[in-house]
Amino acid sequence: MTASSSAPRPEPLLATRSRASHLLRLLAATYPRAACALVWKSPFQLAVATILSAQCTDRRVNLVTPALFARYPNPADFAAASLPDLEEAIRSCGFFHNKARALQALGAELVRAHHGRLPADPADLEGLPGIGRKTANLLRGEVYDIPSLIVDTHFIRLSNRLGLLPAPSEDPLVIERRVQELVPRPEWTHWSHLMIAHGRACCAARAPACGICPVAHLCPSRAIAARSVAAPASPAPAVPRPAPSPRKKR
Ligand code: SF4
Numbered sequence: 367m368t369a370s371s372s373a374p375r376p377e378p379l380l381a382t383r384s385r386a387s388h389l390l391r392l393l394a395a396t397y398p399r400a401a402c403a404l405v406w407k408s409p410f411q412l413a414v415a416t417i418l419s420a421q422c423t424d425r426r427v428n429l430v431t432p433a434l435f436a437r438y439p440n441p442a443d444f445a446a447a448s449l450p451d452l453e454e455a456i457r458s459c460g461f462f463h464n465k466a467r468a469l470q471a472l473g474a475e476l477v478r479a480h481h482g483r484l485p486a487d488p489a490d491l492e493g494l495p496g497i498g499r500k501t502a503n504l505l506r507g508e509v510y511d512i513p514s515l516i517v518d519t520h521f522i523r524l525s526n527r528l529g530l531l532p533a534p535s536e537d538p539l540v541i542e543r544r545v546q547e548l549v550p551r552p553e554w555t556h557w558s559h560l561m562i563a564h565g566r567a568c569c570a571a572r573a574p575a576c577g578i579c580p581v582a583h584l585c586p587s588r589a590i591a592a593r594s595v596a597a598p599a600s601p602a603p604a605v606p607r608p609a610p611s612p613r614k615k616r
Pocket residue numbers: 527528568569570574575576577579580581582583585586587588590591
């Protein structure tokens with residue numbers, strides 16, 4: 367064969383795996399306290415906080431949940447709550463109509479089918495009201511200590527920019543399966559928190575700070591830096607400072 371395409375060849379899996387290993391080491395050193403930032407005292411509280419965190423900051427959720435859990439301590443309390451009251455209690459988290467309905471339905475389903483608790487079998491998490499794969503994986507990782515990839519918007523963006531996928535994708539399941547091939551299983555939950563930490567602190571959606579990125583030499587998208595510099599209206603964010611680990615109980 368003599369003909370050749372001008373398109374770059376895909377990186378071999380072993381090379382991507384090696385790069386992922388370096389990324390893990392460097393990001394772990396950069397964000398040594400990367401962890402779930404939601405504050406919770408029971409598995410059910412973490413489920414509620416995670417539902418509230420959709421399209422909302424963890425900081426906002428942590429401001430709302432103390433009063434929420436004081437008023438509605440258990441799934442049965444959420445199931446019996448007045449929808450307008452529940453909406454008012456979580457209004458500042460955004461999308462409060464949908465979130466309140468999800469929380470009420472989750473409480474009712476846990477009472478109906480799981481003795482008023484999160485199911486003991488993590489396989490039963492997915493499909494509960496308000497709990498999709500991302501939330502189920504977060505609960506598996508945080509509550510059950512089962513290594514899990516939490517594929518949120520940061521994870522999706524960074525997986526693409528870091529060239530970890532054979533082809534660009536926004537499909538969380540495709541990305542999850544691919545990263546499972548690249549990162550050792552015991553590190554899956556940790557890797558997820560590192561993606562979120564780096565996405566928040568440095569590799570922002572609109573203005574990635576490639577110029578100060580600790581993994582720029584491993585990133586095929588680092589040319590974004592040149593475009594960012596060329597656009598004076600998009601200043602680079604501050605140098606990342608990892609947030610302190612939250613206090614949590616199990
Ligand atoms: S070099 Fe730029 S695009 Fe790549 S991970 Fe760092 S901030 Fe993100």
